[in-house]
Amino acid sequence: MKGLLRNINFWAALVLSLLPLVFSEGIFRILCLAAIYSIASLGMSLLLGYAGQISLGQAAFLGIGAYTTAILTTRFNWPMFLAFLAAIAVCSLVAFIVGKPVLKTKGYFLALATLGFGEIFYVFVSRTDPVIGGLYGVGGVPYFAIAGYEFSSYVQIYYLNWGILMGLIIYSQNIVNSRAGRAFRAISTDEMAASAVGIDVASFKLKIFIISGAYSGIAGSLLATYLSTAQPHGYGVQLSIFIVLAVIVGGMGNLWGTIAATVILTWLKDEQLSQYQEYSTLIYGIILILILIFVPEGLGSIGQKFTQSGKLKRLTGNIKLLFKVGES
Amino acid sequence: MSDILIMQFGLVGISMGAVYALIALGFMTIFRSSNIVNFAQGEFVMAGAMLTNFFIITCGLSYLVSGLLAVLGVVLIGIGLQMLVIHPIRRAGVLIMIMGTLGASIVISNVPVPLSLLPDLSYLRDPFVLPQITKGVEAIDVAGVRISIQRLWAIGSSLALLGMLYYFSNYTRVGKAMESSATDPLAARLVGIRVEVMVLYSFAISAAVGGVGGIVITPIFNMRYDSGAILGLKGFVAAVLGGWGKISGAVLGGFVLGVVESLCVGLIPEYGSRYQQMWAFLILIGILYFRPKGILGSEAVE
Numbered sequence: 001m002k003g004l005l006r007n008i009n010f011w012a013a014l015v016l017s018l019l020p021l022v023f024s025e026g027i028f029r030i031l032c033l034a035a036i037y038s039i040a041s042l043g044m045s046l047l048l049g050y051a052g053q054i055s056l057g058q059a060a061f062l063g064i065g066a067y068t069t070a071i072l073t074t075r076f077n078w079p080m081f082l083a084f085l086a087a088i089a090v091c092s093l094v095a096f097i098v099g100k101p102v103l104k105t106k107g108y109f110l111a112l113a114t115l116g117f118g119e120i121f122y123v124f125v126s127r128t129d130p131v132i133g134g135l136y137g138v139g140g141v142p143y144f145a146i147a148g149y150e151f152s153s154y155v156q157i158y159y160l161n162w163g164i165l166m167g168l169i170i171y172s173q174n175i176v177n178s179r180a181g182r183a184f185r186a187i188s189t190d191e192m193a194a195s196a197v198g199i200d201v202a203s204f205k206l207k208i209f210i211i212s213g214a215y216s217g218i219a220g221s222l223l224a225t226y227l228s229t230a231q232p233h234g235y236g237v238q239l240s241i242f243i244v245l246a247v248i249v250g251g252m253g254n255l256w257g258t259i260a261a262t263v264i265l266t267w268l269k270d271e272q273l274s275q276y277q278e279y280s281t282l283i284y285g286i287i288l289i290l291i292l293i294f295v296p297e298g299l300g301s302i303g304q305k306f307t308q309s310g311k312l313k314r315l316t317g318n319i320k321l322l323f324k325v326g327e328s
Numbered sequence: 329m330s331d332i333l334i335m336q337f338g339l340v341g342i343s344m345g346a347v348y349a350l351i352a353l354g355f356m357t358i359f360r361s362s363n364i365v366n367f368a369q370g371e372f373v374m375a376g377a378m379l380t381n382f383f384i385i386t387c388g389l390s391y392l393v394s395g396l397l398a399v400l401g402v403v404l405i406g407i408g409l410q411m412l413v414i415h416p417i418r419r420a421g422v423l424i425m426i427m428g429t430l431g432a433s434i435v436i437s438n439v440p441v442p443l444s445l446l447p448d449l450s451y452l453r454d455p456f457v458l459p460q461i462t463k464g465v466e467a468i469d470v471a472g473v474r475i476s477i478q479r480l481w482a483i484g485s486s487l488a489l490l491g492m493l494y495y496f497s498n499y500t501r502v503g504k505a506m507e508s509s510a511t512d513p514l515a516a517r518l519v520g521i522r523v524e525v526m527v528l529y530s531f532a533i534s535a536a537v538g539g540v541g542g543i544v545i546t547p548i549f550n551m552r553y554d555s556g557a558i559l560g561l562k563g564f565v566a567a568v569l570g571g572w573g574k575i576s577g578a579v580l581g582g583f584v585l586g587v588v589e590s591l592c593v594g595l596i597p598e599y600g601s602r603y604q605q606m607w608a609f610l611i612l613i614g615i616l617y618f619r620p621k622g623i624l625g626s627e628a629v630e
Contacts, residue, residue, distance in 0.1 A: 107422045108422060112565070248423070248424070281438045289428060292428045292431065296420045
């Protein structure tokens with residue numbers, strides 16, 4: 001099993017690193033963005049898909065990461081990489097402070113509390129003018145750079161974002177396959193039983209919340225350098241819903257599925273739907289509902305249902321029959 | 329001076345709180361008959377105001393007829409929501425239900441946007457207020473505190489609805505049947521209650537309550553096609569604040585939230601009104617930390 005997983009990572013990395021040889025620059029605009037959102041939805045996959053805790057305030061963490069990076073680089077002239085690390089630290093800290101009271105609740109109330117947190121962040125940044133620029137946000141964020149090397153073209157940013165994502169996938173797989181990962185699944189199934197076998201439920205929940213907050217911080221920081229600005233309107237409820245939707249479509253507890261879903265949804269939302277302008281949000285909402293009605297267990301479940309229900313067997317049987325008829 | 333100021337803001341808070349109470353009641357009506365939390369609740373309020381505005385401006389109908397038609401329209405939206413979205417996903421768990429109702433909220437709030445492309449409907453995208461319900465006297469003075477008639481309408485109509493709902497859910501057969509279908513769906517079915525129909529009723533009632541809330545608040549509140557979500561969330565906060573699961577809690581929470589919010593906005597210099605939309609959620613985080621049961625205490629939240 002472990003060998004197989006390693007293989008998926010290897011093949012994915014190989015294909016992804018060869019893409020720039022085949023495609024022109026146009027596709028990378030969307031792939032760079034998809035990698036950023038994938039980092040956030042990967043964190044969400046750990047939190048929701050493994051530990052079973054919903055958060056509808058994830059956009060706020062992306063926003064905090066983006067604003068930290070933007071403010072430190074433009075207002076205080078910090079080097080990019082340091083600002084990136086600071087964004088992760090700030091997001092983890094905020095996740096700790098917010099997670100402590102909020103994670104006491106579950107289900108609908110956890111959803112409401114995290115939505116409320118997202119709303120607090122959104123109102124705060126869009127109404128505060130000094131330093132963070134109110135509705136206009138902070139502009140002029142420099143390109144990502146490590147020790148003087150600047151990532152400025154789409155292909156360079158593509159390698160950077162997918163490289164970071166790849167590292168985080170391997171890190172996430174390690175978490176999932178460790179003692180902590182098993183604890184998360186136990187909490188997700190039955191909190192009472194988990195605490196009965198000696199798992200410190202509250203502290204594990206807080207840990208995974210902080211990790212997913214830090215992932216979102218990384219994503220937000222990269223988003224700020226990619227868009228070269230941090231503005232409030234990108235970090236509202238819509239983005240939080242988008243991230244949760246990606247985890248649902250990708251399948252609970254399926255890391256690569258989540259990433260595939262994020263790429264598809266990013267392409268759908270930012271490339272396809274945006275051309276319908278006034279209709280785009282409406283169509284997006286309808287697609288969201290249709291997904292929930294018809295594939296609530298994620299796209300991965302379609303294939304499973306198909307093979308399990310015996311349709312595949314019947315289909316191959318029919319094909320064989322056809323050939324026999326043809327021969328005779 | 330400052331006493332009068334506090335009273336003035338308190339009064340503004342009570343009228344806003346009346347609407348929060350109505351939204352919270354809408355949440356409770358659905359939750360008590362199906363254990364579902366409908367995140368699209370605020371859209372009923374928006375739709376009530378939006379439809380009334382539409383009937384008055386485009387169809388040229390009188391205020392009263394427009395209001396009645398609007399409530400009817402919102403009830404149809406509520407029934408449509410239950411049949412098209414809630415019913416198909418009712419067995420899929422809390423997460424899917426949250427996302428489904430949020431998706432419905434996105435859809436309902438964005439219907440006016442493409443409609444506004446039509447020649448005479450471009451006003452649908454703009455913020456609007458409805459005319460005052462009663463013309464003539466605008467406001468009355470009571471001991472130096474100015475009370476606008478419209479605010480009295482908001483408070484009065486929500487209290488009336490409250491009374492009706494209280495009577496309906498505690499003293500009528502249908503009301504009791506609705507509650508029993510959430511407490512124990514199987515037992516309810518065994519004694520001949522059609523659970524699905526009860527859930528449908530609860531959506532219709534809750535939509536009507538929300539629609540009325542929208543009509544009474546919009547003369548004093550700037551409404552827009554996307555205002556519903558935040559109103560809905562505040563109604564949810566009110567229900568948690570008062571004590572989740574109780575009708576009395578929803579009402580109390582609504583008024584308390586309205587007053588506290590209004591006092592924050594009015595009395596905190598400079599920052600109060602700037603961060604107007606934030607206070608309710610800070611109150612929520614506070615209440616979840618210190619007393620998740622809410623003011624009246626609730627059995628649903630440990």
